[in-house]
Amino acid sequence: MTAPSSSMDIGVPAAVRSLPRIALLTTGGTIAGAAASESDSLRYAAGALGGDALLRAVPALARIAQIETIAVAAIDSKDADPAFWCALTETVRATRARDDIDGIVITHGTDTLEESAYWLDLMLAAGKPVVLTAAMRPATALSADGPANLFDAVTLAGDTSARDLGVLVTLQNRIHAARDIVKVSSHALDAFASPAGGPLGWVQDGRVGWLRRRHLASLTARDETGSTPSSPLRQTLFGEVPSGASGDRLEARLHVRRLQPSDLPDVEVVVQYGGASPHLIDALLTHGVRGIVVAGTGNGTVNAALMAAMQRAVAAGVIVIRSSRAADVHVSANAAVDDDGEGFVASGTLNPYKARIRLMLALAVGLSERSAMQACFNLA
Numbered sequence: 001m002t003a004p005s006s007s008m009d010i011g012v013p014a015a016v017r018s019l020p021r022i023a024l025l026t027t028g029g030t031i032a033g034a035a036a037s038e039s040d041s042l043r044y045a046a047g048a049l050g051g052d053a054l055l056r057a058v059p060a061l062a063r064i065a066q067i068e069t070i071a072v073a074a075i076d077s078k079d080a081d082p083a084f085w086c087a088l089t090e091t092v093r094a095t096r097a098r099d100d101i102d103g104i105v106i107t108h109g110t111d112t113l114e115e116s117a118y119w120l121d122l123m124l125a126a127g128k129p130v131v132l133t134a135a136m137r138p139a140t141a142l143s144a145d146g147p148a149n150l151f152d153a154v155t156l157a158g159d160t161s162a163r164d165l166g167v168l169v170t171l172q173n174r175i176h177a178a179r180d181i182v183k184v185s186s187h188a189l190d191a192f193a194s195p196a197g198g199p200l201g202w203v204q205d206g207r208v209g210w211l212r213r214r215h216l217a218s219l220t221a222r223d224e225t226g227s228t229p230s231s232p233l234r235q236t237l238f239g240e241v242p243s244g245a246s247g248d249r250l251e252a253r254l255h256v257r258r259l260q261p262s263d264l265p266d267v268e269v270v271v272q273y274g275g276a277s278p279h280l281i282d283a284l285l286t287h288g289v290r291g292i293v294v295a296g297t298g299n300g301t302v303n304a305a306l307m308a309a310m311q312r313a314v315a316a317g318v319i320v321i322r323s324s325r326a327a328d329v330h331v332s333a334n335a336a337v338d339d340d341g342e343g344f345v346a347s348g349t350l351n352p353y354k355a356r357i358r359l360m361l362a363l364a365v366g367l368s369e370r371s372a373m374q375a376c377f378n379l380a
């Protein structure tokens, strides 16, 4: 397969020189997993193969891109943590800033894909495409899904229509927004969905098509005439701060921040279920956490014991976010629970794990007041 920046030198045919230049950042996961036998799709070592081995499995990539591989990590994504996310962010930023790179593809494990994608979505400014992909079957398996997903991810990252859309994820021919994608199956090949609004588009056989983006683009065009400066719909879709609203947008602060793992406060997730006890929340308070995300039932509801523990947390100065353990989350503020009265924050359509990331990053840049935090989640 092609190599890197050096491939732009004299001696490279013009047809190759005009192909998009993609950096493939590898982090591990099943897409780079190897098993002892091709009939084994459950027992394997995640992250065993390097970027060059991934490229060798897809010779057709040479027709669509010039690719440089950069090894960031070789982990099973269950081990992703703030240190990994900080390092990944810095590598993406540095690579994206290079004049000889047009787009970024990141291979990742499926298990925490939605967390890493959302973290990057918050940390990276608009610009060159950043596309994550993954696989449910190891690279050595019968009908491995990684090669096709990788081909689609490179197609998308090399397509200028994917610029400025935030971090994207592609699997199984679908394009998802990092903000929306959720792993919905522990085992099926088609393991991902965007419950809140569906996929953004599709990518197949080297072609890219948009479903929701067309709508966003037409809204942008209308606004650029100056007639509708900042409509409520734009505020919702693009997270714009309504004129006159206090506080700025979290993302604007994060784009200019270089975070160290030690900047990230301790924020944990607690689940509500039949008979859930307050012990975990009380232990977290003893431990001194800065935030607790509660994966409640339904519209973020909890039993009396958890409610009392959450009230103790608020009294101790801890930010308490109400999210839901449901697969398709929409927790409304001041509906099932009086959030303003209790001092809680409703997560809106962010699931508990994405809400945790937003809360960690908001706390890291100095947001700590409850109503400012709710405003920050309203703009998520």
Ligand code: ASP
Residues within 6 Å of the ligand: 028, 029, 030, 031, 046, 075, 076, 077, 078, 108, 109, 110, 111, 112, 134, 135, 136, 137
């Ligand atoms: N355990 C793997 C990981 O997340 C699963 C996968 O990639 O599908 O790294």
